[in-house]
Amino acid sequence: MNKVVLVTGGAQGIGKAIVLELVKNHYDVVINYLTSNKAAALLEEEIKKNYDVRVMTIQADVSKEEEVNTMISLIEKEWGGVDILINNAAVDLSNLFHLKTADE
Template sequence: MTRSAIVTGSTSGIGEGIATALAAAGYNVMLNGFGDPTAIATLQATLASTYNVQTAHSAADMSQPAEIRQMVADAVAAFGSVDVLVNNAGIQFTAPTDEFPEDKWDAIIAINMSSVFHASKAAIPHMKAGGWGRIVNIASVHGLVASANKVAYVTAKHGVVGMTKVMAVETANEGITVNAICPGWVLTPLVKQQIQARADKNGTTFEEETDAMLGEKQPMRKFTTPEKLGALAVFLCSDAADTTTGASLSVDGAWSAI
């Protein structure tokens, strides 16, 4: 039977890369996320026709628990199961703690952290029923170390790493694995916005700020790509990874090694 995956936040960036890699590996895929409806429909149709799998899209807002539960129910209705859940949707906002807007704190905690709990809670019973499941949480190097001006993001990502461990322990003998991927810099719209904001603030070019930003934190001055993260997610879903659980896998050019 074809296995089925939900990838949250997969209309852009890392999520799109992981959804593409899972479709290429033969999984039916439910996409999720915001964006231009025509572009989303095209992505959905292209994955289906290129890889001969079923695809669907849920517009569920990851800040809304009821919509998250509905997304999981919709995937089960569409595909018959949810075997893989990739919790990837995320947003960013930067400011010092004493200036950090409360609405941004609430949104980041809800979308980047609480959604992982709500989606996993809804999906785990289906995985237990099938005796097989994979949860892959896209945390961040900021699930392991801090940076200034990212209080909500760092808090949320540390929470995701903690949640990964709890759920791995709870499901260890259910045929289910739960792991976190902790990327360093990946050049996606989320990061392009941060680079452009720095360039605007410092009166520099996008290229100058890219070099400066990579050099500040990451010993390897190279971006990770959504394709590389997709390949790792597919590995975590493979039988070879069936004892890899509760892990936080750094893909960060040695950022967290120093």
């Protein structure tokens, strides 16, 4: 059985690129997303059509412990757990990186 990788923020951008590399290398993937419902569904469909791996999408806010616990419980129930975690989810408060504070 393939290793299970959870990618937070995995529906678009860098997260999507990570997910696609993982499935190309025969990893099963869990795509976590917060608001990118359509992008997550399209990516899941693309993976199911083109790769021989398992894929699951889960909407959860990773800044909320209860939602993370629910997500992990679902993955454990369906697939036995997570082998690899890629924490990609982030909030970008502006496009001006040089103006960000350490807290941001």
